[in-house]
Amino acid sequence: MIYLQLFLAFLQIGALSFGGGYAAMPLIQAQTVTEHAWITFADFADLVTIAEMTPGPIAVNAATFVGNRVAGIPGALAATAGVVLPSCLFVTGLAWLYQKYRSLTLMQGILRSLRPAVVAMIFGAGLTILIPTLFADGTVRFLAGNFQVRAALLFLAALVCLRKWKLNPILVMAGCGAAELLCQLLL
């Protein structure tokens, strides 16, 4: 039964991909290309590109894409349910423990040291988006042709809009997209 197979394959992907999007990629490849041969490797490369260009986590994107390919919309639903279920169970369990024990001194000590680590990792994730946006070859070198002046100006303008005028972040992001599109059309 294909729906059950899709559900179970993506259940494994959901349960084993610790550490966010990129950690899920090799698991998705193993299940969908190697194990079940639902898609080819070329399809998989396309899938990664689509996931980069569209909103949403790669694991959910992969579940929808592969599910659709193999068994239409019901297949996509089965695969997506599978990929999300482990998250629901784990996160709820941890959140329950957190609410129950958060007033304990030990728990507070642990949380106090976790907070700066979380901030640092979000910063790292921000850099992995910022650097390839500002530098064409992905390395920090201020050479003509490598340093993207327009992207840097957009980044600074967005920062000012967010910090100084407290504009809605989604508006700022959409505005940056529209500005780049306008430049493309006019220049």
Added chain:
Amino acid sequence: MEAKRRYLKIFLSTLYLSAFTFGGGYVIVSLLRNKFVEELHWIDQEEMLDLVAIAQSSPGAIAVNGAIVVGYRLGGFPGILCAVLGAVIPPFVILTLVSMFYGAFRDHPAVQALLRGMKSGVAAVIMSVVWDMAAGLVGDRDRISVFIMLAAFAASYFLKINVVWIILVTAAFGAVHTLLRERKGAKK
């Protein structure tokens, strides 16, 4: 009635945020914080960081985990359901459509320009959120916090160590540190 409106708000917020999270889980985490901490004041700043740590320590997509933990905190089990549906529907619908028209979508210069520009904005949103959160921690002049921040950054960004290990090691460090300090306090 009040509860119903709350669930609707959770659903619509995660739906709206999920539809715009280009570029990975940390973007939605930044946006969730903006929405529920800054705008609605339903969760405070410190608790939000704890919730992010929970989302990171669980397997699965960080965007989905972040929505689940916020949904649970704000609305229990119905809240989880609202948050998961909100987080999953946009990529589900968009990917179903995109996979049908993938060739045209990928090669269209207007789509490429739009996405390229949006990346600058996404980076600015994340940096702005990091700025606020780091200022809160550094402002306390807590040397250990600053040390953890630098060490965790080096470990994740330069050494590419899996976040699960960073979280486990940091949590163990916090536990040992707290126990030692308590023992010291008891002796006095």
